[in-house]
Amino acid sequence: xxxxxxxxxxxxxxxxxxxxxxxxxxxxxxxxxxxxxxxxxxxxxxxxxxxxxxxxxxxxxxxxxxxxxxxxxxxxxxxxxxxxxxxxxxxxxxxxxxxxxxxxxxxxxxxxxxxxxxxxxxxxxxxxxxxxxxxxxxxxxxxxxxxxxxxxxxxxxxxxxxxxxxxxxxxxxxxxxxxxxxxxxxxxxxxxxxxxxxxxxxxxxxxxxxxxxxxxxxxxxxxxxxxxxxxxxxxxxxxxxxxxxxxxxxxxxxxxxxxxxxxxxxxxxxxxxxxxxxxxxxxxxxxxxxxxxxxxxxxxxxxxxxxxxxxxxxxxxxxxxxxxxxxxxxxxxxxxxxxxxxxxxxxxxxxxxxxxxxxxxxxxxxxxxx
Numbered sequence: 001x002x003x004x005x006x007x008x009x010x011x012x013x014x015x016x017x018x019x020x021x022x023x024x025x026x027x028x029x030x031x032x033x034x035x036x037x038x039x040x041x042x043x044x045x046x047x048x049x050x051x052x053x054x055x056x057x058x059x060x061x062x063x064x065x066x067x068x069x070x071x072x073x074x075x076x077x078x079x080x081x082x083x084x085x086x087x088x089x090x091x092x093x094x095x096x097x098x099x100x101x102x103x104x105x106x107x108x109x110x111x112x113x114x115x116x117x118x119x120x121x122x123x124x125x126x127x128x129x130x131x132x133x134x135x136x137x138x139x140x141x142x143x144x145x146x147x148x149x150x151x152x153x154x155x156x157x158x159x160x161x162x163x164x165x166x167x168x169x170x171x172x173x174x175x176x177x178x179x180x181x182x183x184x185x186x187x188x189x190x191x192x193x194x195x196x197x198x199x200x201x202x203x204x205x206x207x208x209x210x211x212x213x214x215x216x217x218x219x220x221x222x223x224x225x226x227x228x229x230x231x232x233x234x235x236x237x238x239x240x241x242x243x244x245x246x247x248x249x250x251x252x253x254x255x256x257x258x259x260x261x262x263x264x265x266x267x268x269x270x271x272x273x274x275x276x277x278x279x280x281x282x283x284x285x286x287x288x289x290x291x292x293x294x295x296x297x298x299x300x301x302x303x304x305x306x307x308x309x310x311x312x313x314x315x316x317x318x319x320x321x322x323x324x325x326x327x328x329x330x331x332x333x334x335x336x337x338x339x340x341x342x343x344x345x346x347x348x349x350x351x352x353x354x355x356x357x358x359x360x361x362x363x364x365x366x367x368x369x370x
Contacts, residue, residue, distance in 0.1 A: 173240025
C-alpha cells in the first residue's frame with residue numbers, strides 16, 4: 001500500500017523529479033511550493049492525477065497535514081536566487097526545518113532533509129567525507145545558504161535526540177538534468193545557454209577549480225533509498241558523483257556536445273567560491289547499496305534538447321515572461337500561511353492565469369494571484 005508523502009519544494013528541479021518517482025511507485029503525493037524558484041510547468045503533467053495534490057505555501061509558515069513521510073527540499077539552491085534575499089534564504093532553511101520537524105513530530109512521520117555539500121565550505125580535505133566538519137565563512141555572501149543548511153542539520157539531530165523523530169540527512173553535491181532553470185546561474189545551465197547562443201563561455205577563476213556532477217535520476221534514487229533505509233541510520237550521507245572535473249573541462253565538453261563556436265573567457269573568481277568539491281560515497285555504498293551509474297558525458301548529451309525549454313531567452317526576458325519567478329513576488333495568502341491547492345477537475349487554463357482554490361475552514365473560494 002502506498003504512503004502519503006509530502007515533498008516541500010516539490011515544483012523545483014529536484015522536487016519535481018521526486019514527485020514523479022513517488023507517484024510512479026503508487027504513493028499519494030502532496031507537493032508544497034511557493035513557486036519562487038519552482039515552476040508549475042515542472043508538475044503540470046501531474047495535475048489531474050488522483051494521487052497528486054499541489055499546495056502553494058511558504059515553508060516559513062506552519063502547515064497542518066497528515067502524512068507518513070516528509071521530504072524537505074524547499075530552499076533556493078543557486079547563488080543568483082539565494083543571494084537575492086539572503087535573510088529570506090536563511091529563514092527558509094531554518095524556519096522551514098523547524099516547521100517540518102514540528103509536523104513530523106506531531107504526526108509521527110519520517111522526515112528527510114535535503115542538505116548540501118556547501119556545509120563543507122571551501123574544504124581543506126579532499127575528497128570530502130561526512131566526518132569532515134568543513135572550512136566555512138559565517139559572514140560571507142554565500143553564508144545565508146551554507147549556514148542555513150548547517151543549522152537545519154543541527155535542528156534535525158536535536159529533534160531526533162529530544163523527540164525521537166525519525167530523521168534522514170543527505171548532503172547533495174552538484175546535480176544536473178531536466179527541469180533545471182535556464183537562468184539559475186549554476187555552471188551547467190550557464191554553459192549550455194552561452195554555448196547555444198554562440199556567446200563566449202564565462203569561466204570564473206582559471207578554470208582549475210573542480211566539481212563533481214551527478215545526474216538527477218541517480219540522485220533521486222539515492223534520496224529514495226535513504227528515506228526507506230533502516231530506522232537507526234540517520235546519516236548524514238553524501239549523495240553525489242565522485243567523478244571529478246575541472247570547470248574548464250566542463251566548458252570544453254559542453255562546446256563539443258553543442259557544436260558551438262563559443263570561446264572560453266576568464267573572469268575573477270567570486271567570493272567564497274570553493275576551489276574543489278568531490279564526495280566520498282562509501283557510506284552510501286554500504287548503507288544504501290547506492291552509487292551513481294550515469295557518467296557526465298552521457299548525462300550531458302540530452303541537455304540542449306531537454307533541460308532548457310527556451311534556451312535563447314536572456315535572464316531579463318525570462319523574468320518578464322515568467323513573473324512568478326521574480327524573487328519573493330508572492331501572493332498575500334503566503335504571508336498568512338494559507339495553503340492554495342488544486343486537484344483533478346481544475347481547468348488547465350487556471351494554471352496559466354493563476355487561478356487556484358483556497359483551502360480552509362470556510363467555503364472554498366477562487367482567488368487570483370496578481
